[in-house]
Amino acid sequence: MDLFNSTPDRSQNLLPHDGTVNYYGKLFQQSEADHYFDVLMKTIEWKNDEAFIMGKHIVTKRKVAWYGDEAYSYTYSNKSKTALPWTKELLELKKISEEQAGTTFNSCLLNLYHNGDEGMAYHSDDEKALAKDSAIASLSFGAERRFLFKHKTTKEKVTLFLENGSLLVMKDETQTKWLHRLPTSKKVYKPRINLTFRTMVV
Numbered sequence: 001m002d003l004f005n006s007t008p009d010r011s012q013n014l015l016p017h018d019g020t021v022n023y024y025g026k027l028f029q030q031s032e033a034d035h036y037f038d039v040l041m042k043t044i045e046w047k048n049d050e051a052f053i054m055g056k057h058i059v060t061k062r063k064v065a066w067y068g069d070e071a072y073s074y075t076y077s078n079k080s081k082t083a084l085p086w087t088k089e090l091l092e093l094k095k096i097s098e099e100q101a102g103t104t105f106n107s108c109l110l111n112l113y114h115n116g117d118e119g120m121a122y123h124s125d126d127e128k129a130l131a132k133d134s135a136i137a138s139l140s141f142g143a144e145r146r147f148l149f150k151h152k153t154t155k156e157k158v159t160l161f162l163e164n165g166s167l168l169v170m171k172d173e174t175q176t177k178w179l180h181r182l183p184t185s186k187k188v189y190k191p192r193i194n195l196t197f198r199t200m201v202v
């Protein structure tokens with residue numbers, strides 16, 4: 001191992017079993033990553049996420065957006081959403097993610113966390129609308145945040161940091177066997193944008 005080289009080994013599986021998670025580290029230089037952050041901030045149709053849970057109307061602080069090859073419609077937590085057509089930058093980022101992950105994607109969910117007060121609770125992206133055990137490519141721009149995996153039965157945990165301009169790929173049984181979350185943090189004051197490129201079954 002080269003202790004002086006901070007580039008992560010992208011072929012290393014971060015999970016001990018039951019799935020594959022590869023961290024590619026920074027794909028973009030700081031200036032390029034900052035450029036994508038600014039453009040996405042301005043051009044994406046950000047909206048507060050809404051849900052109806054146990055009869056309650058919930059509006060998240062975090063903002064979201066959904067884009068895709070077609071106007072896919074998708075229902076979760078009793079709220080239906082329709083995918084918007086790709087923007088120029090999303091198509092560029094989709095192509096880069098596809099080349100890196102060695103697969104194709106047809107949709108992207110975006111999340112905007114304004115600061116460390118906003119995060120995402122444990123869940124897995126295993127909805128029926130997603131192709132089972134298909135790869136999910138996760139690009140991060142802006143503030144560095146901690147990310148955690150927890151095994152559904154053994155409760156083992158794996159933690160890592162998602163850097164500005166970095167790529168994480170989750171595949172195989174990851175969504176079936178593991179949960180993941182983005183914990184809140186008292187030390188983060190800056191915003192972060194996350195893109196997860198996915199494959200919907202159509």
Ligand SMILES: O=C(O)CCC(=O)C(=O)O
Binds near residue numbers: 109111147162180196
């Ligand atoms: O913000 C992140 O890094 C994760 C987002 C996520 O898990 C999701 O959108 O399903």
Ligand SMILES: [Fe+2]
Binds near residue numbers: 123124125180
């Ligand atoms: Fe997720």
